Amino acid sequence: xxxxxSQMIAETxxxxxxxxxxxxxxxxxxxxxxxxxxxxxxxxxxxxxHHFGDKKGLLVAVIAEIDGEMNAHxxxxxAKASDPWTGFRDECTAYIELALDPExxxxxxxxxxxxxxxxxxxxxxxxxxxxxxxxxxKLAETxxxxxxxxxxxxxxxxxxxxxxxxxxxxxxxPEATSRKAIDAFNLMLDGLLVRS
Numbered sequence: 001x002x003x004x005x006s007q008m009i010a011e012t013x014x015x016x017x018x019x020x021x022x023x024x025x026x027x028x029x030x031x032x033x034x035x036x037x038x039x040x041x042x043x044x045x046x047x048x049x050h051h052f053g054d055k056k057g058l059l060v061a062v063i064a065e066i067d068g069e070m071n072a073h074x075x076x077x078x079a080k081a082s083d084p085w086t087g088f089r090d091e092c093t094a095y096i097e098l099a100l101d102p103e104x105x106x107x108x109x110x111x112x113x114x115x116x117x118x119x120x121x122x123x124x125x126x127x128x129x130x131x132x133x134x135x136x137x138k139l140a141e142t143x144x145x146x147x148x149x150x151x152x153x154x155x156x157x158x159x160x161x162x163x164x165x166x167x168x169x170x171x172x173x174p175e176a177t178s179r180k181a182i183d184a185f186n187l188m189l190d191g192l193l194v195r196s
Contacts (some may be wrong), residue, residue, distance in 0.1 A: 013051050015041040017065055020058045025103040029059060029111040063112050067124045070098055085144050088135050089189055092161055093182055099165035100174055109169035129154050145192040
């Protein structure tokens with residue numbers, strides 16, 4: 001029995017994304033050959049162009065997939081927290097810690113910005129700001145944090161986490177840099193708390 005067209009399209013896209021992710025994560029975007037990538041997926045360059053337009057379009061799809069996984073990881077971290085503040089703080093810290101992952105370092109923090117430009121212009125960041133603004137609004141309304149413009153705070157916190165992650169990804173000693181970044185970040189974030 002022949003597979004439905006929608007299933008064949010989804011499978012082709014998944015094969016190309018998986019092959020690109022493996023190549024981009026190991027040899028990097030610039031060194032990835034489209035012929036080698038499509039051959040490893042058992043597909044043609046035509047399939048790549050049909051589904052993603054070009055190599056850059058494929059990178060966008062890989063980043064969207066990794067971003068989704070990162071968000072799921074951070075939501076799981078938040079769900080384990082004993083209270084909303086701890087969840088918010090742990091979620092931010094989890095993002096910074098993800099910069100230790102070699103695939104995230106190469107694709108999300110080095111090649112992504114080099115090819116696609118400033119991450120502030122990526123669609124995924126606007127969702128992050130929206131979600132963080134919502135969390136900060138609730139924390140302020142319940143008196144956990146000081147009254148503050150939640151969007152302004154969200155943008156500053158997102159900037160801090162993004163730059164901390166990039167610092168880690170490009171550091172000679174990512175582990176040590178991560179520890180320093182998280183310690184400083186958490187001290188800064190705790191400054192939002194209402195002191196009783």
